[in-house]
Amino acid sequence: MNNFCIQQYAGVLPARAIDCRECAAAYNTRVFHHTSVLHTAVLTLLAPKRGETVLDVTLGLGGHAKSFLDAIGPSGYLFGLDADQENLVEAGRILAKGASQMDLRHGNFRDLPSFGFSSVDILFADLGLSSPHIDDPARGFSFRSDSALDLRFDRTTGMAAARLIAISTEHELAEVLRQYGEVPSAHLLAQAMKESEIATTVQLKKCVERVRGYRAPAELPRVFQALRIAVNDELGALQILLQEGPKLLNPGGRMGVISYHSLEDRLVKDAFRALATPQKDPTTGAIRTQAPFTLITKKPVRPEASEIAANVRARSAKFRVLQHRLH
Numbered sequence: 412m413n414n415f416c417i418q419q420y421a422g423v424l425p426a427r428a429i430d431c432r433e434c435a436a437a438y439n440t441r442v443f444h445h446t447s448v449l450h451t452a453v454l455t456l457l458a459p460k461r462g463e464t465v466l467d468v469t470l471g472l473g474g475h476a477k478s479f480l481d482a483i484g485p486s487g488y489l490f491g492l493d494a495d496q497e498n499l500v501e502a503g504r505i506l507a508k509g510a511s512q513m514d515l516r517h518g519n520f521r522d523l524p525s526f527g528f529s530s531v532d533i534l535f536a537d538l539g540l541s542s543p544h545i546d547d548p549a550r551g552f553s554f555r556s557d558s559a560l561d562l563r564f565d566r567t568t569g570m571a572a573a574r575l576i577a578i579s580t581e582h583e584l585a586e587v588l589r590q591y592g593e594v595p596s597a598h599l600l601a602q603a604m605k606e607s608e609i610a611t612t613v614q615l616k617k618c619v620e621r622v623r624g625y626r627a628p629a630e631l632p633r634v635f636q637a638l639r640i641a642v643n644d645e646l647g648a649l650q651i652l653l654q655e656g657p658k659l660l661n662p663g664g665r666m667g668v669i670s671y672h673s674l675e676d677r678l679v680k681d682a683f684r685a686l687a688t689p690q691k692d693p694t695t696g697a698i699r700t701q702a703p704f705t706l707i708t709k710k711p712v713r714p715e716a717s718e719i720a721a722n723v724r725a726r727s728a729k730f731r732v733l734q735h736r737l738h
């Protein structure tokens with residue numbers, strides 16, 4: 412499917428045809444699949460009720476969203492957002508039955524204030540990538556197939572990973588590898604990457620293998636993760652979500668975030684803690700102002716071993732929930 416045809420789909424529901432016949436055929440025969448993580452915990456802790464409004468800022472293939480729709484019923488409303496247009500289109504198909512009670516938009520949650528969403532009872536984010544990103548070789552997320560090294564969730568904007576490598580200095584690249592992937596020998600690897608003119612996933616894989624030898628298989632996922640976080644500015648976007656998201660909650664509203672690595676989880680933990688901490692008098696220690704939110708999860712909820720066994724992508728998931736106080 413070419414980028415032009417994907418763009419025709421931006422922000423519209425799937426009933427609309429792709430003009431180019433070749434792309435329509437390619438699109439329609441693709442198999443999309445993603446197993447939602449911590450599904451039961453999400454529904455139990457966010458507790459969607461009849462008539463409530465939900466904002467899912469990482470719609471993916473609509474797995475969690477479908478259950479939200481079922482729970483809020485015909486009098487409820489779902490706002491959905493995803494940076495990835497192809498996932499958004501597929502989610503539109505999957506959720507088509509609820510089309511009259513939902514509003515799906517293409518975009519990044521870093522721009523949350525600009526979408527003009529109304530206040531909501533539930534705000535949900537299930538961070539990171541979805542299975543189609545890995546399963547579709549053309550997306551350049553996997554070193555198991557050869558393709559352009561892209562790694563963007565949103566291919567209509569920003570810079571592919573190959574370009575990031577090309578324009579970064581050796582030092583900048585080493586910092587990306589070190590900070591976002593805790594990649595050992597980051598400087599040595601960054602130097603080799605700059606010398607190798609990397610354009611594809613396999614070129615990157617070979618470069619890591621040259622530098623890291625037998626350690627490469629264990630370290631490749633970290634290298635790809637680091638580049639993905641940088642290319643999508645994932646931590647910057649999350650910080651904005653954590654700042655702006657709680658402002659959208661109705662009294663009693665819940666915000667839940669599933670994160671997949673420690674850098675994300677630390678941001679969620681610290682932001683939720685700060686919002687749930689009362690202001691105290693520095694001298695007496697007496698509470699001056701009640702915190703506007705309460706923590707529903709004192710510790711993050713983790714998947715059961717059975718879920719991890721069935722879905723390896725769940726293994727690092729951590730789910731935290733915050734609730735707006737009822738006044």
Ligand SMILES: C[S@@+](CC[C@H](N)C(=O)[O-])C[C@H]1O[C@@H](n2cnc3c(N)ncnc32)[C@H](O)[C@@H]1O
Nearest residue numbers: 447469471472473474475493494495519520537
């Ligand atoms: C783990 S998947 C969500 C899966 C979904 N909960 C489900 O059950 O099908 C994460 C999704 O978030 C999207 N995404 C990641 N970062 C984003 C951002 N900053 N803004 C909007 N969408 C984002 C990805 O494109 C991907 O589709």
